[in-house]
Each structure stands twice: as C-alpha cells, then as structure tokens.
Amino acid sequence: MNILLIEDEAHVSAFIKKGLEEASFHVDVAFDGYIGKVLALQNSYDLFILDVILPQINGLELCRIFRAENLETPILMLTALGSTDDIVAGLSTGADDYLVKPFKFKELLARIDALMRRKENRVINPVFSFAGLEINDFTKEVKRNGHPIKLTPREFFLLKYFIENRGRVKTRTQIAESVWGNSYDTGSNVVDVYVNYLRNKIDKDFSPRLIHTVTGMGYIFKEGEE
Amino acid sequence: MNILLIEDEAHVSAFIKKGLEEASFHVDVAFDGYIGKVLALQNSYDLFILDVILPQINGLELCRIFRAENLETPILMLTALGSTDDIVAGLSTGADDYLVKPFKFKELLARIDALMRRKENRVINPVFSFAGLEINDFTKEVKRNGHPIKLTPREFFLLKYFIENRGRVKTRTQIAESVWGNSYDTGSNVVDVYVNYLRNKIDKDFSPRLIHTVTGMGYIFKEGEE
DNA sequence: ATTGTACAATGAATATTCTCCTGATAGAAG
DNA sequence: CTTCTATCAGGAGAATATTCATTGTACAAT
Structure with a gap:
C-alpha cells in the first residue's frame, strides 16, 4: 500500500x-x-x-x-x-x-x-491458513506444517502480497511496485532474489510447492503442482 | 482501565x-x-x-x-x-x-x-503469573522464579503493557503512545532503552526469555524461545 | 531554607547485529 | 543458442542494543 x-x-x-x-x-x-x-x-x-x-x-x-x-x-x-x-x-x-x-x-x-x-x-484475516501454511499477522509468525519459520520483514511482505493475490500471475513489476514501493524502478533482480529466499524458507522442504514460476510472465502463488 | x-x-x-x-x-x-x-x-x-x-x-x-x-x-x-x-x-x-x-x-x-x-x-487477578513471572498490581511487586525484582514506575507500566498485549507484536509507536502517552514523538529511543532495562531485570538471568524483538516491526511479549 | 544523596527519566553516542541489495555466475527453458 | 530464471556471497546500510552524560525530582540531613 x-x-x-x-x-x-x-x-x-x-x-x-x-x-x-x-x-x-x-x-x-x-x-x-x-x-x-x-x-x-x-x-x-x-x-x-x-x-x-x-x-x-x-x-x-x-x-x-x-x-x-x-x-x-x-x-x-x-x-x-x-x-x-x-x-x-x-x-x-x-x-x-x-x-x-x-x-x-x-x-x-x-x-x-x-x-x-x-x-x-x-477483509484480510489476521490469521491466514493455506495448504499447511499459516501466517499470523498479530505475532508475525509463519508456520509450514507446524514448523515455525522466521522471515525478515521484506520476506514477510512479499509472502503477504502473494497470499493476497493467490491464484493470479503477478509480474515482477507489479510485485516490485507493491512490495518495494513505487519509487523503486532500478533494473535489478531483487524480486527474483527474494522469491528465492522465500522459496527456500516456505517451499524447499515442503510439498506441495506454493510459489510457481511462469516463464516470461512472473510468478504465481497457488497450491497446484506443475 | x-x-x-x-x-x-x-x-x-x-x-x-x-x-x-x-x-x-x-x-x-x-x-x-x-x-x-x-x-x-x-x-x-x-x-x-x-x-x-x-x-x-x-x-x-x-x-x-x-x-x-x-x-x-x-x-x-x-x-x-x-x-x-x-x-x-x-x-x-x-x-x-x-x-x-x-x-x-x-x-x-x-x-x-x-x-x-x-x-x-x-479473569484478571491483581496477581498475575506467567512463565515464572509474578506481578502483583496491589503491592506493585514483581518476582521471577521467586526472586523479587525492583522496577521503577515506568518499567512497571511497560511490563503491564506487555502483559496486557502478550502474544501480539507491538510497534514502538504503539508502546510510546500507551506507556508514555505521547502524541507525535520520534526523535528519541526511550522505548528501546526501557525495553533494555526491563530485559536486564526480568529476562537476563532467567529462561525462557519473554521479551522478543521483531526486527522492523517492534517487540512481542511471549514465552517461546527463538 | 539549603545542601546533598539517590535514583528516575531521557536523549545522544557508540557498538553490535541483522537486513537488504547488487552484481556475477550457473542453470533451465524455449 | 539465446533468453529468462535461480542462486550465491559480501559490502553497505539500517535497525537494534547498550552505554553514557545530563537533567530533574524526592527526600533526608544539615
């Protein structure tokens, strides 16, 4: 916002x-x-x-x-x-x-x-749960299958963004604009890097995968496997 | 109240x-x-x-x-x-x-x-006890694992605030607003300093720690270790 | 009344820890 | 083969923790 x-x-x-x-x-x-x-x-x-x-x-x-x-x-x-x-x-x-x-x-x-x-x-529920992923906006706690996961603030925002837009493909530009703010326009790969961080924390050791790459488009957050 | x-x-x-x-x-x-x-x-x-x-x-x-x-x-x-x-x-x-x-x-x-x-x-006992921490609102006495602890008035308010909001992340602004009653105040780190005082008194020599930092967000009072 | 002591409250300074981001390279997809 | 994506590591910078100096206040002793 x-x-x-x-x-x-x-x-x-x-x-x-x-x-x-x-x-x-x-x-x-x-x-x-x-x-x-x-x-x-x-x-x-x-x-x-x-x-x-x-x-x-x-x-x-x-x-x-x-x-x-x-x-x-x-x-x-x-x-x-x-x-x-x-x-x-x-x-x-x-x-x-x-x-x-x-x-x-x-x-x-x-x-x-x-x-x-x-x-x-x-209305966004302060407590959200999806495919074994739980996020609590009060305590800022994130869990996957019960395992607590520690996210940095930026990672947390990114995850929240994905959840709010679950089921829809989001381009890097859209993600950057919402998660990094619209004063942000350098041609960097921050989004990729942070998607990678997030994957390592919430997807790497679990199934099903939640963050999917749509080549040439961006990323989508959903439950389905590919 | x-x-x-x-x-x-x-x-x-x-x-x-x-x-x-x-x-x-x-x-x-x-x-x-x-x-x-x-x-x-x-x-x-x-x-x-x-x-x-x-x-x-x-x-x-x-x-x-x-x-x-x-x-x-x-x-x-x-x-x-x-x-x-x-x-x-x-x-x-x-x-x-x-x-x-x-x-x-x-x-x-x-x-x-x-x-x-x-x-x-x-519900609310004037005597409140949580993870080995006891506070008595009548006598203003505080104990951790039976050891008496002396708090200054400000520290006591801060602790009470944390207890009332246990399990929720509170930002510095929220804390300052409730414990200090400030409107508009930034140029100071009082909250940090007092959190530090409180930690030295109620957390330093004990376990589990109760006051946790949530980087970029604020502080949370809860039992869990991190 | 005045001084002196003790302590509380606070802001500033410094130290420490953690986060963010860049740029490079490796890897996958078309 | 070319384009797009994933991954890594380290320095810059931000956020937090801790210490320090100053000011104010209560209260006992002079």
Missing part, C-alpha cells in the same frame, strides 16, 4: 511516516503542496493524507485539484484543533475523512484501515 | 467520554461501527460501550463479531427508549448488560463498576 503524505511540519511528518511504516505501508512525504501535487500525479497511490495548512498549495485546494484530475484515491485530511470550518470545507471538496490534530496514532490507523477496506471491500 | 466507546451522536459521546475521564478511565471514541471494529481488534480494552444504532456496522452486529473473534471483553449496550427488542437481541448476541437512553450518568458508572468487578473476579 502506497501512501502520499503531504505535511510541512517536520516532526509531525516524521512521526506519521515512521508509524505508518511500522504498520507496513510505504510512505512518500511531500513538504509542500506543489511537490505533493507533482508526486500525486506522477505516481499511483492508494491514499493521500493532506494537512490543510501547507506552503504553495493548501490542502483544500489540493483536494479540489485531485478530484478535478479524476483521481479517485481516498483522501484523509488533517486539520488543526477546533477548525470545524476546515472540516466542512474539506469534506465538501472531496475528502473522504478527516482527523483533528493532535491525534493518537491508533486512531489514524483505524481510519486508514476503514478507508482502504471500505474501498476494496475486502 | 481502557474503554472503547462506539457512538455516533457527537454530543452523547462527548458527554460520556468526559464523564468517564473524570472518573479516571481512559476512553477512545469511534464514530462508526467500522472504525470501532478496527480499534477493538487492534488494541486491548477492558470494556466496550456500544450504541445499537451506528453507521457502517450496527451494535448488535459488532457484538456478534467481537464474540466470534473470541474477545471476552465485557460489552455494555446503549439502546433507545423502549426498544425492548434491541435489549433482548443484544443480550442474546453476547452483550453483558444494557442501558436505556436517556440515562443518568451515575447509573452508567454503577453498571460499569459491576461489569468490571465481575470481570476481575473471573
């Missing part, structure tokens, strides 16, 4: 970025409205978080611009304490939700969660 | 929140059923207060969901005047008590009191 955060106060944006990354989102930060606009139009994000008060172009104006550009990406506005007018204005210019500063981080997460899922209409 | 209040009417929720905070509870408010659900599943509360009529997911449905997720947290339903059907339905879906709006605040307090006491009697 790629999020664009447009917020000029350095300590606030650092706080939000760090927290969201801990919650396994990719976050790009823009420190003023203009840069925010450029980033938003050049890349594809799943969510915008906008401060109302911004240098260059303010948050409300940005909302209007994004909607005028037909971006349907959900928008979450951040507004200072007590400025009810901003809220009304924000929601009327196309924002989907708002949050009053200062806020508790868990509240932000809950709202993001609501926005994303409402849109995608998909 | 952490309470999650799920109530969409702003004046009602503000009233309840204020009153409960004066009675020294910590209160999170969700304005619709979906956000309520997310908050409930992501954090640990001692009590839910649910309105029956809510946007997104209604109170009865929430009850059912919480029970299906094996949350044993007591549930107090708020229901509009005279709707006996709601009451019956609520209690049958897993609510522990109900209150008919409008209500007197002291009545709410009395019911909360009763629920909490019932809960304390059956």
